[in-house]
Amino acid sequence: MSHDPTPISDNPAEFTLDPVIAARLKLNDAGLIPAVVQAVDTREVLMMAWMDTHALAYTLATRRGTYYSRSRDEYWIKGLTSGNVQEVTDVALDCDGDTVLVTVHQTGGACHTGARTCFDADPLLGPGQ
C-alpha cells in the first residue's frame, strides 16, 4: 500500500522562522525585508519583492519563492495561480542582514506583465547613451 507524500501547505503564516536566523534579520518598520530574486541559469535579476519572517520561513522550508504583497496585504506564493513558479536553489542574507538574495529556477515569466524579468521594459540608461 502506498501513501501520498504529505501535501505542502499553501499557508505561509503556519511557518515560523528559525530563531537563529530571525535574530540576524533587520526588518523594516513594517516587519519586511527586501528580497532580490535572480535566475540560477541566466543570472538575470528577475524581480524585487518583500518577505516577512513567515514568507522567508516558508521559502526556506518548501523552496517555493514566496513573498508578502504590500499592495494586497497577503502572502504570495509565486506561480501558485499563474504556474510561473520559482524553485528556490539558494537563499543568502547580506552583510548587514537587511536584504536577502533568492536564487531560483524560474518557470515562465517572472513579471506580472508576462515579461521574463521586471526590468525588461523601462531602461533609463544603456551602455551607448
Place this chain on the structure above:
Amino acid sequence: MSHDPTPISDNPAEFTLDPVIAARLKLNDAGLIPAVVQAVDTREVLMMAWMDTHALAYTLATRRGTYYSRSRDEYWIKGLTSGNVQEVTDVALDCDGDTVLVTVHQTGGACHTGARTCFDADPLLGPGQ
C-alpha cells in the same frame, strides 16, 4: 594650450532628476527607492542600496554608482574613498517603478567588508541542504 575637462562634481545634491523619469518613480515614504546592483561581467548581484532622486540623477549623469546612506544620512559615491568604484553601464526601472537595477563594472570588492559581494558570507539555504 590645453584645458582640463570640467571636473565632475562630488555633490549629488546639485543634480536634479529629469521630471519625465521622476514622474515614473514610486519612492517610499522616506523619498527613497531600492537599487539592486549587478556586475556586468560576472552577473553577480553585488549589493542592495537606496537612492533618492539626486543620487539617481547623479548616477545617470556621471555613471558613478551613487546611493543614499540611511544610517549616515548622506550621499555615498561608491568607491570615492575606498577606490572600489562602480562604473555604471545600465540602469533600468522595474515594471511598477519602485526598484532600479544598476549594472556596473565593479572595481575591487563591492561590500564594505571587502568581500566581492554583500551576499557572500551568510548563506541561509543552498542547493544540497
